[in-house]
Amino acid sequence: MRVVLGTDGPQLELTPPQRPPGEHSVRVCIELAGLCRSDLKEIAGDRHGVSQFGHEVVGMVEESTLAALPPGQRVSLDPNVPVTRGTGFATTMWAAGSADRLTAALPVVPHGIDARKLVFTEPVACVRHCLSAVTRHLGRELAVLRLAVLGAGTAGVLIAGLAHATGARVAIGNRSADRTSFLRERRIVDAPIGPLAELPSASVDVAVVATSFVPPEVLREALRVILPGGLVLLYGGTAPGDALAGLDCDLDTVRRTEIAVTADWHGKPVRVGGSYGTAPEDFGVAVRTLTDLDSSVLPVERMITREVRLADLPQVLREQVIGRPLGKTLVWP
Numbered sequence: 124m125r126v127v128l129g130t131d132g133p134q135l136e137l138t139p140p141q142r143p144p145g146e147h148s149v150r151v152c153i154e155l156a157g158l159c160r161s162d163l164k165e166i167a168g169d170r171h172g173v174s175q176f177g178h179e180v181v182g183m184v185e186e187s188t189l190a191a192l193p194p195g196q197r198v199s200l201d202p203n204v205p206v207t208r209g210t211g212f213a214t215t216m217w218a219a220g221s222a223d224r225l226t227a228a229l230p231v232v233p234h235g236i237d238a239r240k241l242v243f244t245e246p247v248a249c250v251r252h253c254l255s256a257v258t259r260h261l262g263r264e265l266a267v268l269r270l271a272v273l274g275a276g277t278a279g280v281l282i283a284g285l286a287h288a289t290g291a292r293v294a295i296g297n298r299s300a301d302r303t304s305f306l307r308e309r310r311i312v313d314a315p316i317g318p319l320a321e322l323p324s325a326s327v328d329v330a331v332v333a334t335s336f337v338p339p340e341v342l343r344e345a346l347r348v349i350l351p352g353g354l355v356l357l358y359g360g361t362a363p364g365d366a367l368a369g370l371d372c373d374l375d376t377v378r379r380t381e382i383a384v385t386a387d388w389h390g391k392p393v394r395v396g397g398s399y400g401t402a403p404e405d406f407g408v409a410v411r412t413l414t415d416l417d418s419s420v421l422p423v424e425r426m427i428t429r430e431v432r433l434a435d436l437p438q439v440l441r442e443q444v445i446g447r448p449l450g451k452t453l454v455w456p
């Protein structure tokens with residue numbers, strides 16, 4: 124059983140997935156999947172780039188042509204490695220490609236850790252990658268930085284939580300009060316959180332834009348809150364051609380190629396940099412983060428608001444694409 128994205132939206136398919144052609148192949152029994160904002164963007168037709176529908180997974184190898192990924196091995200998924208694969212919203216998922224790519228696409232994760240925690244491996248790997256990009260673009264260690272995170276969805280909360288755990292001074296700004304209340308009530312973030320407009324001007328070294336997209340009004344807020352010479356890190360979605368009047372910067376290229384450029388914002392020198400996807404080492408770091416960090420520091424399980432059966436997922440996706448889901452939805456095959 125699997126949920127595929129067709130022209131009529133998400134559909135339940137009962138036929139078993141076929142092994143795709145490729146030099147090597149691995150069949151993964153999916154233990155648990157997480158719903159990502161990008162899945163909803165794909166359904167809405169708002170996401171650019173190769174499909175990554177159903178990519179937050181933890182599962183067990185059932186069949187494999189690769190010695191490095193034998194049956195019984197527990198794995199996650201790096202959706203940015205180009206292999207041929209089916210959706211992870213499934214009871215089983217095939218992935219095929221070269222040995223190198225398959226081993227990179229299916230990072231090994233340990234047994235004996237709750238799947239409800241390990242399902243956050245890919246989002247945490249992306250966030251680790253983002254925080255490495257901050258250090259690289261600014262040439263300064265995270266622990267000495269003041270950070271503002273704009274957007275307090277799953278991404279923003281993880282970025283803020285991990286930066287805070289590293290010693291950075293963090294403040295979070297979010298547009299809507301219901302999400303802010305939700306995060307406070309569940310004690311999900313241990314950093315000051317309030318409206319975007321209340322983040323003080325010229326007060327931080329880095330502003331991470333972690334909203335669903337990077338709209339002009341949020342980017343202007345990010346440029347306002349950084350100190351002269353500070354960095355705006357683009358993490359939320361961008362599309363080809365995205366630009367902000369008055370800022371000489373190709374936003375989509377900066378984000379997807381993970382470069383940093385120097386620009387001028389109304390007389391203030393600024394840097395604009397990007398973070399996109401992950402590097403192989405981010406997955407090992409993510410697993411260690413999830414297993415080693417005290418759950419009061421990174422309370423991923425408190426972010427889980429809904430757990431649904433795979434058979435119910437098409438309906439849940441249709442509701443969420445037009446609704447306002449707070450927290451993380453998990454899918455049990």
Ligand SMILES: NC(=O)c1ccc[n+]([C@@H]2O[C@H](COP(=O)([O-])OP(=O)(O)OC[C@H]3O[C@@H](n4cnc5c(N)ncnc54)[C@H](OP(=O)(O)O)[C@@H]3O)[C@@H](O)[C@H]2O)c1
Nearest residue numbers: 160249274275276277278298299302334335360398399400
């Ligand atoms: N760079 C990467 O490698 C990478 C990896 C994973 C995800 N991402 C990106 O991160 C984005 C956020 O993911 P998520 O899981 O955190 O999504 P989410 O849980 O749906 O949260 C979305 C956040 O964006 C805010 N937002 C949306 N539109 C806004 C607007 N016009 N103005 C101000 N705030 C706005 C929302 O605020 P409200 O409370 O006001 O709605 C919310 O805080 C994704 O869309 C994806 O593009 C990037």
